[in-house]
Amino acid sequence: MAHADEEDAFRAFVLARTPALSRTAYLLTGDAHLAEDLVQTALFKAARAWHRIQGDPEPYVRRILYTQNISWWRSRRHAREHGLGGYDAPARDADVDLRLTLEAALARLTAKQRTVLVLRYFEDLTEVQTAEVLGIGSGTVKSTGRQALARLRTLAPELADLVGRTP
CATH class of the missing domain: 1.10.10.10 (Winged helix-like DNA-binding domain superfamily/Winged helix DNA-binding domain)
Structure with missing residues (x-):
């Protein structure tokens, strides 16, 4: 796939899947701002490896999301109690x-x-x-x-x- 095609595919993935990834990230972190950071980190890592991803990229990106969240709570860098308010999921x-x-x-x-x-x-x-x-x-x-x-x-x-x- 040409470089421009890869960029277009990544851009389309980000536009289509960011809301779903954000909901999962919010549920994992319990904080809207941390969820944003988590999604951005996962998408950044996926962008660097985009040319190597075979087939559906969603499982790959979700795995990054999960493992990055685990790294955060294991390192206690982001460990703090906070409310889950602030994420406006449709309801x-x-x-x-x-x-x-x-x-x-x-x-x-x-x-x-x-x-x-x-x-x-x-x-x-x-x-x-x-x-x-x-x-x-x-x-x-x-x-x-x-x-x-x-x-x-x-x-x-x-x-x-x-x-x-x-x-």
Whole structure:
């Protein structure tokens, strides 16, 4: 592919997929500004490797998104508690209360717990895939997910239908 064609393909990808990548980044970080930084970092890294990406670039870019987020919370450079307010994801009026309740509860989870839940339930990764992305064992994914859901049940019992009843 010619250089101009690669640039056009990258530009089209960025325009088409940035909103979806931003939603995932926001769920991972819990902060709109960090989410922006995360998406920009992932897209910058993808742009440098664009000529090597075979097939659909989205899995490659999402992997960068996940691993960069992991690097951030492992280094504790970005580790701080903050609310999830500020990201204006489209929502129907009937869903606003549920979304706000879920955001408030997710904000009170650890970064690792939130990341496991986002990868498992929003990104629909298996336990094994989540473990591979996070560089941890699948048993750790199971226990972290179980702990995170238990904490959500405690923090927001009104979400029981969403997160399931206590086993």
